[in-house]
Amino acid sequence: MKLTRLFSAVALASAAVLTLSGCTTISTLIQAYGQKPKPIPTATETTAPSGKVVLELGDCLDRAKLEDGDVKTDPMVKCTKPHDLQVFSAFDIEGTDYPGAAAIVSDAATRCADSFTTFVGVDFGISSLDFIYYYPTETSWSDGDRTVDCAIFDPDGQTTGTLKNANR
Numbered sequence: 429m430k431l432t433r434l435f436s437a438v439a440l441a442s443a444a445v446l447t448l449s450g451c452t453t454i455s456t457l458i459q460a461y462g463q464k465p466k467p468i469p470t471a472t473e474t475t476a477p478s479g480k481v482v483l484e485l486g487d488c489l490d491r492a493k494l495e496d497g498d499v500k501t502d503p504m505v506k507c508t509k510p511h512d513l514q515v516f517s518a519f520d521i522e523g524t525d526y527p528g529a530a531a532i533v534s535d536a537a538t539r540c541a542d543s544f545t546t547f548v549g550v551d552f553g554i555s556s557l558d559f560i561y562y563y564p565t566e567t568s569w570s571d572g573d574r575t576v577d578c579a580i581f582d583p584d585g586q587t588t589g590t591l592k593n594a595n596r
Contacts (some may be wrong), residue, residue, distance in 0.1 A: 488509075491503075
């Protein structure tokens with residue numbers, strides 16, 4: 429009888445130790461891989477160069493020069509040099525009437541995130557990289573601008589070379 433109680437106590441203690449060590453393992457995994465996937469970027473005001481600068485897929489850019497509002501400033505940088513952004517996807521918005529910034533931003537966030545995975549090689553939610561997008565304003569829309577440009581960047585600083593297939 430005493431042996432059975434002792435065995436039950438040892439089993440209960442062992443289960444508690446295993447449960448607690450499991451929490452440590454989960455904590456370690458969360459620290460190693462992050463707590464949650466990153467959210468898809470949401471609507472933010474931008475000093476987007478839409479309609480002022482024609483961007484092409486693969487272009488590498490100096491973000492400060494791109495967003496300075498001066499059309500005479502050349503934001504283009506050779507990708508072999510340190511740069512802030514690289515255009516990895518672009519798409520046109522259909523329609524004749526300006527759909528509004530909220531509708532464009534919603535579509536841009538989803539479509540850029542989908543393209544991000546293909547370009548980088550890992551899902552946006554687990555990547556260490558991030559993206560922004562530039563979209564038509566009401567003014568640039570009236571001038572014929574319909575393009576949303578998705579640009580990838582490393583939050584830790586400038587990169588050299590392409591981030592295509594970076595797998596991070």
